[in-house]
Amino acid sequence: xxxxxxxxxxxxxxxxxxxxxxxxxxxxxxxQASSLWYLLFGTACCAIELMATGASRYDFDxxxxxxxxxxxxxxxxxxxxxxxxKMTPRLRLLYDxxxxxxxxxxxxxxxxxxxxxxxxxxAVEKGIDHIVPVDVYIPGCPPRPESLLEGCLTLQKKVxxxxxxxxx
Amino acid sequence: MNRDELxxxxxxxxxxxxxxxxxxxxxxxxxxxxxxxxxFCRQIRDDVTLAIDYLCNIGAVDTGERFEVxxxxxxxxxRLRFDFKFILDYENPKIDSVQEIWPGANWxxxxxxxxxxxxxxxxxxxxxxxxxxxxDQGNPMRKNWDAPDFxxxxxxx
Ligand code: SF4
Numbered sequence: 324x325x326x327x328x329x330x331x332x333x334x335x336x337x338x339x340x341x342x343x344x345x346x347x348x349x350x351x352x353x354x355q356a357s358s359l360w361y362l363l364f365g366t367a368c369c370a371i372e373l374m375a376t377g378a379s380r381y382d383f384d385x386x387x388x389x390x391x392x393x394x395x396x397x398x399x400x401x402x403x404x405x406x407x408x409k410m411t412p413r414l415r416l417l418y419d420x421x422x423x424x425x426x427x428x429x430x431x432x433x434x435x436x437x438x439x440x441x442x443x444x445x446a447v448e449k450g451i452d453h454i455v456p457v458d459v460y461i462p463g464c465p466p467r468p469e470s471l472l473e474g475c476l477t478l479q480k481k482v483x484x485x486x487x488x489x490x491x
Numbered sequence: 492m493n494r495d496e497l498x499x500x501x502x503x504x505x506x507x508x509x510x511x512x513x514x515x516x517x518x519x520x521x522x523x524x525x526x527x528x529x530x531f532c533r534q535i536r537d538d539v540t541l542a543i544d545y546l547c548n549i550g551a552v553d554t555g556e557r558f559e560v561x562x563x564x565x566x567x568x569x570r571l572r573f574d575f576k577f578i579l580d581y582e583n584p585k586i587d588s589v590q591e592i593w594p595g596a597n598w599x600x601x602x603x604x605x606x607x608x609x610x611x612x613x614x615x616x617x618x619x620x621x622x623x624x625x626x627d628q629g630n631p632m633r634k635n636w637d638a639p640d641f642x643x644x645x646x647x648x
Binding site: 407408409411441442443444445446449 | 621622623624628631636638640641642643644645
């Protein structure tokens with residue numbers, strides 16, 4: 324990512340360079356936002372709703388969101404389901420293995436803040452933002468597919484606004 | 492063999508080493524002595540009429556004053572089911588392993604060792620099982636367990 328990040332800095336020194344960077348930025352962010360491939364990461368009941376969203380009735384594919392079974396090929400983790408303390412190192416590992424730019428959606432009460440396991444649980448991590456940075460929170464137990472779609476559209480909006488320089 | 496016949500058979504066989512508990516459930520529930528555990532298990536497995544060949548589960552209960560360890564056993568061949576339990580002191584609880592009788596007991600015993608801190612004698616593989624690998628906060632299923640980020644459900648009035 325280093326070269327692309329520096330590209331605007333060099334280009335802008337030439338006459339008309341600004342136009343090139345803006346157009347490049349537009350192309351990059353549009354294509355990124357319309358192909359957010361997500362990692363298959365369903366750990367509990369929310370994953371059922373994620374599957375329903377991926378199936379034909381709600382049809383995730385029309386947003387360009389296709390599931391990938393490998394973190395190396397995905398841009399997004401939809402953390403669908405309870406993350407236990409035992410699971411946290413694995414989640415962090417998967418996140419670290421993804422190529423930048425990468426995004427995280429916390430789906431469901433469990434990943435937002437512990438959800439139904441907030442009290443009386445020794446095993447559940449209360450919010451995945453303790454482990455990975457989260458871009459969009461979707462509350463609900465489980466969130467309906469409509470909420471998930473809304474969350475993904477919100478993420479797309481965020482991705483479209485990003486500049487090449489602040490990719491991370 | 493139906494429920495009553497099973498109760499009668501077990502009571503005749505084990506006499507006063509066995510005490511029937513009144514639980515109102517379909518399966519008979521017996522109370523035994525912890526010292527008698529291994530011998531009892533071996534006898535019900537080797538008995539041809541009972542042929543208890545399957546240990547469904549071992550569970551532990553912390554009542555706050557004592558531990559109860561509950562065994563659910565069944566015979567697939569004879570289509571029988573019953574449960575038995577025994578009572579342990581709160582201080583330094585120890586039980587004998589039954590894994591030489593039913594090898595499946597291994598994981599159940601490991602689980603209650605880890606979650607309740609009940610020691611298992613003659614167990615060949617007592618190590619970290621379900622809890623996170625770097626767990627250092629004790630036995631979380633005990634009633635008096637606590638941890639810095641553990642929140643109890645507030646009383647609802
Ligand atoms: S938020 Fe609710 S539906 Fe989603 S994983 Fe947690 S318990 Fe299951």
